[in-house]
Amino acid sequence: MQPVQKFDVVVIGGGPAGLLAGGRAGQLGMKVAILEKMEKPARKLRITGKGRCNITNLKSYDDFVGEIVPNSHFLAKAFGNFFSSDIINLLESNGVPTVTERGQRVFPASGKAWDVAEALVGWAKRCGAQLFNHYEVESLLVSGSAITGLKVRVNKLSESIVFSCKAIVVATGGKSYPATGSTGDGYRFAQQVGHTLTDLRPALTGIETHPAFSFTGRLTLKNVQTTLWVDGAVAGEEFGEVELADYGLSGPAILKLSLKSVDAFRSNRKVRITIDLKPALTEEKLEARIIRDTSRSGYFSLEMLLRGLLPPPLVPVYLRLMNLKPKLQAALLNEAERKKLVGHLKNLSFEMTGYRGWNEAIVTAGGVSLNEVDDSTMASKLVQGLFLAGEVLDLTGNTGGYNLQIAFSTGWLAGQSAAAFVQKNA
Ligand SMILES: Cc1cc2nc3c(=O)[nH]c(=O)nc-3n(C[C@H](O)[C@H](O)[C@H](O)COP(=O)(O)OP(=O)(O)OC[C@H]3O[C@@H](n4cnc5c(N)ncnc54)[C@H](O)[C@@H]3O)c2cc1C
Incomplete structure (x- = not known):
């Protein structure tokens, strides 16, 4: 099968983690594709916070990480690199002013989660990322222990196509609210290349x-x-x-x-x-x-x-x-x-x-084991050129804006690290 598309970095999933990863890698000069299997990106983001989107939380770093299990120390570098004030600045400079409510929870001033999703999609595209809707990744392609590309099904057609790339960011989310596209595919991709999963269970339910x-x-x-x-x-x-x-x-x-x-x-x-x-x-x-x-x-x-x-x-x-x-x-x-x-x-x-169960749980607890991911880059410790971000990782926040911040911060760091990896291996 010949590659029909060549990219530096391919991001799997157009949710908050994937959009941040794709946008950041694009900003750093990469040729980036974000592949989203649904008809539009960020379907889950559009329904967050009962349609209002609790974007993040303004609690201090120590209080913030106290709301995350099982190992919030893993996030020290991702949060050090891109935290609550950074996502607020990014949104505000892309036309989404925010307000802070009880419990230090931050929302778009318009009260519309949709505005947050559209702003992030627009920002990622302006950073140079190309978005492909109805592109469902089927499997990763690995040679030795390095990423070479992935197999993709377009518009549910029977024939698959191949994307070749040097780095992949898996940002496929968890298993909850599967109608939004988060059906746990990333767990399969991670296992396919030897990663371990911790116990997956519905959380915030x-x-x-x-x-x-x-x-x-x-x-x-x-x-x-x-x-x-x-x-x-x-x-x-x-x-x-x-x-x-x-x-x-x-x-x-x-x-x-x-x-x-x-x-x-x-x-x-x-x-x-x-x-x-x-x-x-x-x-x-x-x-x-x-x-x-x-x-x-x-x-x-x-x-x-x-x-x-x-x-x-x-x-x-x-x-x-x-x-x-x-x-x-x-x-x-x-x-x-x-x-x-x-x-x-x-x-x-x-x-x-x-x-x-999964149809009603807000998030998935459990995920790709943090022991197998480098916390300073979000890189897989098992496969060169593979990065992971967002809910696919074994990280769970409480209600209050913590889960989206995990997605934004790990997405940003994964995109940045994928770009550095490609530049180093050019
Ligand atoms: C009802 C509800 C309300 C919530 N409210 C809040 C809130 O207010 N604040 C908060 O902090 N958190 C909230 N959350 C949690 C938050 O939405 C998630 O933690 C966050 O969206 C995870 O981001 P992600 O990018 O990792 O994954 P997702 O948002 O799940 O995005 C993953 C994307 O990957 C795509 N994808 C999956 N498999 C493939 C494949 N094989 N090929 C191509 N694309 C693929 C999916 O279609 C999806 O678009 C809420 C969740 C729910 C369900």
């Missing part, structure tokens, strides 16, 4: 529980304190929003706790989540408030009492939990029943029975 409560739509609980228990010991705590879904729990606080929950559950440990719906009140104060409310003059039903304490859709749930009739006069609650109610308000308890 909903947790299936018993009990699970079904409402029309989801019910969001705001300002609640959520505690994760593993084998009876506290393993994590989050304050904020929780969503009650028909399968169990989701929402920002749960997604943050899901990294630990999923791993504990997979190791057959007993995982429980409790929600404190009244974190501002101690049990004593809450009980005193209930006594005060129930001793009001006139008829005051249990249902009316609960309506003062809970979001309305939760009232029937609590009546079921308490096994009491809605019209019961609240003043007739005995001490044991009152304490049981306080217990359910301060410790609504859920046993973890599973977790949501």
Whole structure:
């Protein structure tokens, strides 16, 4: 098979890592192709942050890396080379002003993830990278232990074509939200040339529980304190929003706790989540408030009492939990029943029975083993001319803009290093 296209650097994947890698290599004078299997690049980026794109986070370096597992030290050089202020400057100088919100999270001022994607695509092209949509890489071509090119299927035609190149950046993302094009192909490419994968599992995902409560739509609980228990010991705590879904729990606080929950559950440990719906009140104060409310003059039903304490859709749930009739006069609650109610308000308890899979997980935990990648260049330690960037690596950030920054920083460094490799081996 004759090469039909010759490039210095070929980037596989037009997501945030691939666009940064391609643009940076182009800036450094390389002839660059970015091959994207979908009809347009950065489909996942366009839906990030519920369509608003949490681009990065302005936390200090130390706090930032504290949100990344399993080995954030691996990112020291990539972050030292290109960090949050750099992506913000790049976007702002390409027509996307940004705003910073609660928790130091950075968003495009327009509130549109689409604007971020278009700006990065435009920037990569202006840097000289050529973008090929509907170009699906099938396999890497290696001679000895050096990259020579790759095999590509265009527009799903049966005949493959060959791209020849000196360096490849694998920026194919993870396995989550496969409809966006991230179907885990990069793991296959890495394994094809001898790389090891760590355990791949859905992360930042909903947790299936018993009990699970079904409402029309989801019910969001705001300002609640959520505690994760593993084998009876506290393993994590989050304050904020929780969503009650028909399968169990989701929402920002749960997604943050899901990294630990999923791993504990997979190791057959007993995982429980409790929600404190009244974190501002101690049990004593809450009980005193209930006594005060129930001793009001006139008829005051249990249902009316609960309506003062809970979001309305939760009232029937609590009546079921308490096994009491809605019209019961609240003043007739005995001490044991009152304490049981306080217990359910301060410790609504859920046993973890599973977790949501690849179609719903925000990211993939696990990936190409970091032991086999040079942290100062993102180069494979096994194959000359091979570089890896973004979610394909065994790096996972929490919610808050960390995952995109990992993609931007490793992409930038991989593109820069691929260019240096080509120049050295010219
Ligand atoms: C719903 C959702 C919301 C999110 N919100 C945020 C957020 O607000 N902030 C944040 O920091 N992170 C967020 N993330 C995570 C973030 O989007 C990812 O971590 C990030 O996109 C990873 O970038 P990447 O470039 O490594 O991979 P991807 O964005 O997955 O891009 C990989 C690209 O490679 C292409 N590709 C794959 N295989 C091939 C092949 N064989 N040939 C050619 N092309 C191929 C794919 O089509 C895809 O375009 C969110 C994720 C999801 C699913």
